[in-house]
Amino acid sequence: MDSLQIANRSFHSRLMVGTGKYASFVQMRDALAASETEIVTVAVRRVNLDHVEESLLDYIDTERYLLLPNTAGCHTAEEAVRTARLARAAGLSNWVKLEVIPEDGTLLPDPIATLEAAAILVKEGFVVLPYTTDDHIVAGRLVELGCATVMPYGSAIGTGQGLPNPDRLHRIMDTVNGRVPVVVDAGIGAPSDAALAMELGADAVLVNTAIAKAQNPVQMARAMALGVTAGRSAYLAGRIARTPVARPSSPQTGLIGTSL
Amino acid sequence: MQVRVNGQILQFPDYTRVSNLLTFLHLQPEGVAVERNRVVLEREQFAQVVLTEGDELEVVRFVGGG
Numbered sequence: 001m002d003s004l005q006i007a008n009r010s011f012h013s014r015l016m017v018g019t020g021k022y023a024s025f026v027q028m029r030d031a032l033a034a035s036e037t038e039i040v041t042v043a044v045r046r047v048n049l050d051h052v053e054e055s056l057l058d059y060i061d062t063e064r065y066l067l068l069p070n071t072a073g074c075h076t077a078e079e080a081v082r083t084a085r086l087a088r089a090a091g092l093s094n095w096v097k098l099e100v101i102p103e104d105g106t107l108l109p110d111p112i113a114t115l116e117a118a119a120i121l122v123k124e125g126f127v128v129l130p131y132t133t134d135d136h137i138v139a140g141r142l143v144e145l146g147c148a149t150v151m152p153y154g155s156a157i158g159t160g161q162g163l164p165n166p167d168r169l170h171r172i173m174d175t176v177n178g179r180v181p182v183v184v185d186a187g188i189g190a191p192s193d194a195a196l197a198m199e200l201g202a203d204a205v206l207v208n209t210a211i212a213k214a215q216n217p218v219q220m221a222r223a224m225a226l227g228v229t230a231g232r233s234a235y236l237a238g239r240i241a242r243t244p245v246a247r248p249s250s251p252q253t254g255l256i257g258t259s260l
Numbered sequence: 261m262q263v264r265v266n267g268q269i270l271q272f273p274d275y276t277r278v279s280n281l282l283t284f285l286h287l288q289p290e291g292v293a294v295e296r297n298r299v300v301l302e303r304e305q306f307a308q309v310v311l312t313e314g315d316e317l318e319v320v321r322f323v324g325g326g
Contacts, residue, residue, distance in 0.1 A: 018324075018325060018326030019324040019325060019326075020324040020325045020326045021324065021326075022324065028324065041325055041326055042322040042325050043322065043323050043324065043325025043326075044293075044320050044321075044323075045320060045321070045323045046267075046318065046319065046320055047266065047285065047287060047292060047319045047320065047321050049266055049268055049270075049285060052286045052287075055291055055321065056321075056322050056323055056324055057291050057322060067322070069322065070325050070326070072325050072326065082295070082298070082300075085295075085300045086293040086300055086318070086320050087293070088293075089293035089294075089300045089301065089302065089303065090291060090292060090293035090320060090321060090322060091322070157326070186326075206326070208325075208326030209326065
């Protein structure tokens with residue numbers, strides 16, 4: 001059985017799905033089901049003191065999905081650590097998707113602050129899944145610190161630009177060398193991007209915007225699942241090498257009208 | 261007694277506990293987390309911890325995110 005192993009848990013699905021940006025909680029619930037994901041990300045925010053809100057958790061079956069709280073919105077290591085501690089107290093596990101992103105509008109991670117926060121959280125017993133740059137040195141350091149995965153971006157969050165730098169991701173996979181899963185997070189715009197990430201050897205992908213903002217999020221969730229499965233199968237099957245020389249697929253002998 | 265909850269100043273009677281605060285805000289203890297003066301409380305502490313003048317509280321829950 002080809003399963004994804006993260007920390008002490010094993011998963012059938014290699015697609016993680018975010019819960020942001022859906023038109024409604026019902027649409028989100030149906031998209032999660034269609035994606036067949038087993039890991040869903042959530043954010044941590046202040047409760048509204050002025051009126052009672054519907055709870056996201058009423059639409060997420062926590063028997064079926066592992067909740068992975070993120071530290072999105074945190075600009076410093078200190079804020080991320082605080083948010084992770086709150087998430088652990090609010091939730092059902094000690095897993096956290098660590099994000100430390102400076103307030104510069106790029107949504108690209110701060111790798112130095114991410115390393116600082118990861119060191120603290122690993123010491124405190126968290127299972128840390130850090131969102132990181134596509135830099136292999138940073139990825140290697142995160143593994144050495146004891147992170148449970150590394151999650152490099154394909155491209156910036158919400159851009160749907162796919163994987164413009166597959167060589168960088170390859171380098172990360174070489175550096176990580178199977179010690180922890182590599183999860184391509186952010187930038188995936190279509191199932192072909194998800195499939196490419198998996199073909200390159202990623203262990204999983206995380207998708208939010210490309211599903212939530214599709215014309216039909218439920219259908220796109222299913223399509224993403226198929227893309228991930230196809231890409232994984234292709235990776236295991238081993239694709240052919242690229243060559244500049246054309247080679248016919250049909251026999252060159254036995255053609256009609258030729259002299260012997 | 262004045263405390264600050266999620267940046268907002270609120271008045272409560274003396275001896276208000278965290279669990280009373282959540283009831284006042286119509287919140288179920290499941291699914292929320294509370295930080296008091298930068299220390300995260302365990303859910304089991306909600307019924308025990310008594311608020312004091314000037315406490316800074318953060319009350320959070322999960323929302324959609326990626």
